[in-house]
Amino acid sequence: MKLQGKVALVTGGAKRVGRSIAMTLAQRGAKIAIHYNSSRKDALLLRDEIESSYGRDAEIFGADLSKPGDVRRLSDAVLKYFDSVHVLINSASVYHKDQFGKTDSDSWDETMAVNLRAPFLLGQSLGLEMKKAGEGKIINIVDWAAKRPYVDYLPYCVSKAGLLCLNTALAKALAPEVQVNAVLPGPVLLPESMNSKQREAVRSATLLKRLGSPDDVARAVLFLIEDSDFVTGAELTVDGGRLIA
Numbered sequence: 550m551k552l553q554g555k556v557a558l559v560t561g562g563a564k565r566v567g568r569s570i571a572m573t574l575a576q577r578g579a580k581i582a583i584h585y586n587s588s589r590k591d592a593l594l595l596r597d598e599i600e601s602s603y604g605r606d607a608e609i610f611g612a613d614l615s616k617p618g619d620v621r622r623l624s625d626a627v628l629k630y631f632d633s634v635h636v637l638i639n640s641a642s643v644y645h646k647d648q649f650g651k652t653d654s655d656s657w658d659e660t661m662a663v664n665l666r667a668p669f670l671l672g673q674s675l676g677l678e679m680k681k682a683g684e685g686k687i688i689n690i691v692d693w694a695a696k697r698p699y700v701d702y703l704p705y706c707v708s709k710a711g712l713l714c715l716n717t718a719l720a721k722a723l724a725p726e727v728q729v730n731a732v733l734p735g736p737v738l739l740p741e742s743m744n745s746k747q748r749e750a751v752r753s754a755t756l757l758k759r760l761g762s763p764d765d766v767a768r769a770v771l772f773l774i775e776d777s778d779f780v781t782g783a784e785l786t787v788d789g790g791r792l793i794a
């Protein structure tokens with residue numbers, strides 16, 4: 550599917566990896582629905598940058614994806630503003646450290662709601678709209694750690710493993726009109742709170758002995774949208790070899 554003139558919703562699109570994906574799709578000619586939760590200011594800056602750099606239509610949409618009502622309002626609002634949605638990127642995510650033995654059910658519930666239930670609800674509502682319209686692409690941004698969980702991020706890793714199952718299930722439910730694929734990033738943009746010793750440990754744990762960048766993820770997403778119409782239900786690891794190290 551060529552992106553020129555198409556509409557793409559990027560959840561968690563205001564900052565970091567989501568922002569890079571939004572910019573990359575806008576550069577290819579897509580109109581961008583930028584979803585944010587707390588980062589309204591960044592979302593507005595990104596909207597202005599997309600419009601001034603690429604002359605594309607872009608709009609911002611706030612929603613707390615832990616709340617099903619907000620998720621429904623998000624898909625309704627995007628469809629109302631743009632009339633249709635051709636591409637859904639599920640990138641928003643909660644990433645809490647949850648020490649095993651001290652993880653409470655609130656943290657579990659919030660992580661599952663944002664990282665798994667929201668992609669399901671959006672995949673269902675917008676995916677069926679795409680199917681009705683005869684074409685569409687859904688990309689789920691997962692994590693290499695969905696396949697090799699680390700115990701101090703257990704709810705996060707389990708939510709991402711669930712997202713891989715959802716990826717397969719949506720690919721089946723929405724075929725043949727809509728292709729659904731996953732990107733599994735490795736360390737592309739570390740949390741700002743990490744110190745230099747921790748960063749070095751992460752870097753040296755990859756096979757390629759370096760960190761990636763948000764653009765590595767954005768390029769994989771672009772490939773899955775524009776150059777891979779025979780690919781569905783796939784899982785593309787973009788992790789510098791971290792999974793197999």
Ligand SMILES: NC(=O)c1ccc[n+]([C@@H]2O[C@H](COP(=O)([O-])OP(=O)(O)OC[C@H]3O[C@@H](n4cnc5c(N)ncnc54)[C@H](OP(=O)(O)O)[C@@H]3O)[C@@H](O)[C@H]2O)c1
Pocket residue numbers: 560561562563564565566567584585586587588589612613614615639640641642643644663690691692693733734735736737738739
């Ligand atoms: N960064 C990496 O190296 C890396 C590695 C592996 C996988 N990934 C995956 O790649 C994706 C993007 O990574 P990232 O580092 O850019 O993610 P991030 O900064 O941790 O989070 C992305 C966005 O998720 C949104 N979000 C959090 N809670 C939300 C809620 N309740 N409702 C709605 N939105 C909410 C936030 O939006 P607001 O700021 O607007 O609140 C945030 O900006 C994620 O799915 C992540 O799991 C990233």
